[in-house]
Amino acid sequence: MSKKGTSAFILQRASAVILAPLSIWFLFEIVSALTADYATARAWLSVPLNAALLGAFFIIGALHMRIGLAEIIVDYVHSWAKDVLLFINWLAALGLIAAAAWSIYTIFFAG
Amino acid sequence: MADGAASKRPLSPHLQIWRFTVTLAASITHRGTGVVLYGGLLLMALWVIGLALSPELFAAVSAIIHSPLGFILIVGFVWSLLFHLMNGLRHLYWDYGRGFAMKTATMTAWLVYIAATLATALIIWAGYGGGA
Ligand code: HEM
Numbered sequence: 001m002s003k004k005g006t007s008a009f010i011l012q013r014a015s016a017v018i019l020a021p022l023s024i025w026f027l028f029e030i031v032s033a034l035t036a037d038y039a040t041a042r043a044w045l046s047v048p049l050n051a052a053l054l055g056a057f058f059i060i061g062a063l064h065m066r067i068g069l070a071e072i073i074v075d076y077v078h079s080w081a082k083d084v085l086l087f088i089n090w091l092a093a094l095g096l097i098a099a100a101a102w103s104i105y106t107i108f109f110a111g
Numbered sequence: 112m113a114d115g116a117a118s119k120r121p122l123s124p125h126l127q128i129w130r131f132t133v134t135l136a137a138s139i140t141h142r143g144t145g146v147v148l149y150g151g152l153l154l155m156a157l158w159v160i161g162l163a164l165s166p167e168l169f170a171a172v173s174a175i176i177h178s179p180l181g182f183i184l185i186v187g188f189v190w191s192l193l194f195h196l197m198n199g200l201r202h203l204y205w206d207y208g209r210g211f212a213m214k215t216a217t218m219t220a221w222l223v224y225i226a227a228t229l230a231t232a233l234i235i236w237a238g239y240g241g242g243a
Contacts, residue, residue, distance in 0.1 A: 013203065013206060016199050016202070016203060017203065019196075019199075020196060020199065020200065023192055023196045024196075026192070027189065027192060027193070027230075027234060030185075030189065030234070030238065037173075038162070038166045038169045038170070038173075041162055041169070042162060045159075045162065054159075058152070058155075058156065058159075061148075061152050062152070065145070065148065065149045065152060068145050068149075069145070069146070069149055072142065072145075072146070092149075092153065096152060096153060096156050099156045099159075099160055100156050100159055102163070103156075103159040103160050103162065103163035103164075104159060104163075106163045107159075107162060107163050
């Protein structure tokens with residue numbers, strides 16, 4: 001148990017360090033994303049660098065947010081609901097990774 | 112707490128005894144923005160899924176983005192990401208063992224609130240056509 005806590009602590013910090021530059025990139029992108037139409041957005045995601053960085057943002061973000069919310073759940077919920085919430089938290093992170101990876105893959109190879 | 116009396120483990124600080132400090136506010140806001148970003152990332156996934164599946168679905172998601180509600184969501188998400196990012200750097204600096212002096216911590220907390228708000232205004236202004 002204590003070993004698990006340590007690796008979660010390290011992964012939370014490692015993911016934060018990677019997320020920092022990714023977020024700055026992302027904040028620049030979101031400016032153009034606000035006005036983009038379907039064709040523009042798909043063309044944008046067909047650029048390898050954009051697809052890779054967006055994929056990385058989702059996957060590392062999912063790992064980081066799962067650990068973070070698990071910590072919050074453990075802080076506030078002490079009943080049986082804790083395990084249910086922790087399980088949903090896992091599903092949400094896995095679903096996010098799967099959905100984002102599939103979408104980016106599909107768009108990237110459709111051209 | 113199920114068995115507070117029996118437990119020998121230390122209790123966290125008492126919830127009713129505290130006074131306002133900007134460092135405390137920043138700590139609570141870090142947690143709050145973390146939860147907002149969690150929801151935001153899930154919404155963002157909808158955006159890419161729509162982009163992958165069909166122009167119609169993408170148009171539906173785009174319509175929400177361009178509505179007043181969408182504007183509020185985007186401002187909230189951008190501010191949350193900026194705050195959480197900058198305050199996260201404070202956390203990482205602490206993990207490195209620095210920046211704990213009360214004066215430093217108070218100053219950086221104010222700085223994060225101000226810088227996040229200014230940068231949000233700039234990004235939203237540029238994003239909605241003020242810039243290009
Ligand atoms: C994709 C966006 C992000 C999401 C969804 C997210 C979510 C979260 C959540 C839910 C927590 C737990 C908060 C708590 O326990 O009070 C957290 C903690 C943390 N986040 Fe993020 N975060 C994101 C981006 C970032 C970025 C870009 C950084 C960069 C520095 C960062 C740094 C941290 C740090 C250092 C902690 C630990 C704070 C502590 O020790 O209490 N996060 N995050």
